[in-house]
Amino acid sequence: MSKAVLMQGNEAVVEGAIAAGARFFAGYPITPSTEIAEQSALRLPQVGGTFIQMEDELASVAAVLGASAAGVKAFTATSGPGFSLMQENIGYGMMAEIPCVIVDVQRTGPSTGLATSPSQGDYMQARWGTHGDHPVIALSPSSVLEAYRLTVRAFNLSEKYRTPVILLMDEIVGHMREGVTLPNPNELIINSRKMSFHDGANKQCYFVPEGQYVPAMKPFGRGERYNVTGLAHDVSGFPTNDNAVAGANIKRLLDKVEKNADDIIRTEEILLDDAETAVVCFGGTKRAAMDAIAALREKGEKVGLFRPVTVWPFPEKQLREKCAHVRRLLVVEHNHGQMLLQVQRAAAPAQRVDFLGRIDGTVITPDDIIAAIEGKEGEYHAQ
Template structure:
C-alpha cells in the first residue's frame, strides 16, 4: 500500500498531471482554480518543466496549445468565466488535433456569478461551447484521489486521441482536502502521443494509417516541417475548400472518439444490482449521494448511484441499461438542469426521471436527496 497523504483537490490535479508528464502550464488567476496555477508555479520548475502566467485566459489556452505543438505535454486551468474565454482556441485544438488538458474548476455563474460558490453549470458549455461540430472528451472527478488518477487518464486520452480533454472539476472537490493513497509510480500507465518514426519534410502530418483514426505527426522542430491551421484542411495540413474533404475530416474527428467509446467512457455504479431508485450524479455531488444512499438503505429503500466518470461522451449505453432495472432516476446536479437533458434523451420512457437542481451557491446535502427519494409521486 502506498503512502497516504493529505491533499487538496486542486493540488492532486497538479501532482497527477506531473506524473502524467505535464511539463508546461499556462494559466491566469481565477477563483476557485487558482491553486492549480500556484502549485504548478512551484512544482514545474522543480521537475524541469515550465510555468507561465499569461496576460489573459485566451492567451493561456493558446500558450498551452503552442507548448503541445512543440511536443511538451501542456495544461491550462480556469473557472467559469475563463472557460468561456477559452472556447475559441478549444475548437482550434480539436480541429488541429492538438493534445492538451483543460481544467475547469466550476463556480457559480452566469457571468461573474458567485466566484467562491460551487456549481456544475459549465457541463453543456464543455460539450457545445465552441462553434462548429467537434468531438469532446470530458471527465469529472468526485474525490481527491480520483482527481489525481483521473487527470493522468485525461492526459493519456488526450495523447492517444490527439484531442483536448476537458477536466470538469467543481469547487466541492477542488477545495476539499482529504487523505489519498499515492500510487507506486512504476505502476502508473503513462501514454505518449504516437509520432512518425522518420519525420521527413514531405510526410503528410494528417495522414491516417489504414484502420486508424488518429494522425501521427512529429512535434515542431523534428524535421517534418508541416503546416497546421484552424481552417478545414486535408491530410497535408493545408487549407482546402473541398466539401468532400471537409466532410471526411469532420467525420473522422467524430469517429475517433465515438468509435472508441469503450476505451473512453467510464462510469461507476454503486448498489445498482437491486436498486429501485437510482441517483444520477457526477463530480462533487457524488459525496452527498453516497451518504444519502447509505441512509436510504438503512431505511429500507433500495437506492443506488449511477455516476458518469466520463461525462462526454455521455455514457448512454450503460445508463439506458441501468434505467431498465430501476423505477426512478433522480438526477442531482448543481445547475438549473443540464445533464438531466441527456438523461431524458437517453432514458426516454424506460423509467421515471426526477430532477434535483441547485443553483444558489449552496451544495446539495444528503438530506435534500433523501427528501427527494422519499417524495411521493
C-alpha cells in the same frame, strides 16, 4: 504514522499532471482553480518544467497548444469566466488535433457569478462551448484521489486521441482536502502520443492509415516543415475548400471519439443491482448522494447510484444497460438541469426521470436528496 497525506483536490490535479508527464502550464489564476496555478508555479520548475502566467485565458490556451505541438505535455486550469474565454482555442486544438488538458473548476455563474461557490453549470459548455461540430472528452472526479487519477487519464486520452481533454471539476472537489495515499507514479500507465519521424511523401502530416482515426504526430520545429491551422485542411495540414475533403476530415474527428466511446467511457455503479431508484450524478455531488443512499438503505429503501465518470461523451449505452431494471432515475446536479437532458434522452419510456438541482451557490445536502427520493414526483418528468 500513516503514509497518507492531506491534499486538496486542486493540488492533486497538479501532482497527477506531473505524474502523467506534463511539463508545461500556462494560465491565468481564477477562483476556485487558483491553487492549480499556484502549485504548478511551485512544482513544475522542480521537475524541469515551465510555468507561465499569461495575460488572459485566450493566450493561456494558445501557449498550451504551442507547447504541446512542440512536444511537451501541457495543461491549463480555469473556472467559468475563463473557460468561456478559452473556447475558441479549445476548438482550434480539436481541429488541429493538439493534445492538452483543460481543467475547469466550476463555480456559480453565469458571468463572474458567485466566485467561491460550487456549481456544475458548465456541463453543457464543456460539450458545446466551442462552435461547430467537434469531438469532446470530459472527465469529472468526485474525490481528491480521483482528481489525481482522472488528471492522469485526461492526459492519456488526450495523447491517445490527439485532442484537448477537459477535466470538469467543481469547487466541492477542487477546494476540499482529504487524506490520500497517492499511487507510485512508476506503477501508472502513461500514454504518449504516437510520433512519426518519417518524412513522408507529400508532407502528409495528418495522414491516417485505413481503419484508424488518429494521425501520428510529426515533431514540430524539427525535420519536415508542416502547417497547423484551424481552417479545414487536407492531410498536408494546408487549408482546403474542397467540401468532400473538409467533410471527411470533420467526420473523422467526430468518429475518433464516437467510435472509441467504449474505451473512453468510464462509469461507476453503487448498489444498483436491486435498486428501484438510481441517483444519477457526477463530480462532487456524489458525496451527498453516498450519505443519502446509505441512510435510505438503512431504512430498507432500494436506492443505488449511477455516476458518469466520463461525462462526455455521455454514457448513454451504459446508463441503459446498468439501469435497465430501475424504475426511477433521480438526476442530481448543481445546475438547472443539464445532464438531466442526456438522461431523459437515454431513459426508457417507462422510466420516471426526476430532477434535483441547485443554482444558488449552496451545496445539495444528503437530506435534500433523501427528501427528493421520498417526496412526491419531481419537477421534471421524462414523458
